Amino acid sequence: MGLAEQQEQLGVVVRRFAEIAPQGWARLVGSWEATPDESGDVTLNWITTAVVHGGDRWLYGQVGYDEPLYDAVARLNDLSAEEGPDRRWTTLELLVDPDGTIKVELGYDEPKRSQGILDEQSHGRFERYLDTWVAEHGAVPTTPAPQA
Template identity: 55%
Template sequence: MEPSEQQQAVRAVAQRFVEIAPAGWARLVGNWEATRVDGRVNLNYVTLGVVDLQDRWGAGQFDFDERLYDLVVELHEAMAADGDRWTVLDLEVDADGAFRTSFGYGQPKRSLGIEDEESMGRFQDYLATWVAEHGERPQR
């Protein structure tokens, strides 16, 4: 997969993430672990949003979105065609349009039942980390 094609595919994932985001979101966070079973990609995912609730910040898990799931699978398969079969994709999207991605190639921990800081803890504590960095109340 050419770098420009990869960027386009990642942008499609980010755009769909934005389309399904709750009103007032400040940051969207996604983590997808990919495993192959019987030749098919299965995703174990955490998708959450940090939301401006006017008087405080809130955070919560997104519901399943089939189109987002399919776009992540398509990205995985397209990158795998070049031999780069990632096992973990992290994506953060900010309300100003900035986004960051990282790909991991090790064992997908959550999918193996390992719930440590990397696989789950950072998401369980995401709101507390956000508040520590941005203050208890959204700036007006």
């Protein structure tokens, strides 16, 4: 149990996120805020997006709600709480690239989006993520679009 189980569950989250992503995705960007109730059940506020190879340009948009992904993230949050209530994360930031590279950031402060605070950190950066991607990778993909 413990960290090994959490790492295994993170793998479940990453795999499910990739399974529901649109074809040709170049990066998946996920942000989840977790708010537990008195009984310990968690409610998630999420933003799940993808940068997609659009042939002559990059595309960006929301990845639809998926109950198995939601449940996998909620399970990951529950596992973090098993080590004590102060170890339960309140925010999970996840970047996934097709080559298997992942970046995870956990936060323990009060979630913002869930409280109606839509500042740069909690919301604005996702609205402008395509601009960030284009600044780093150029406006036009340099490799051919993936085939179906």
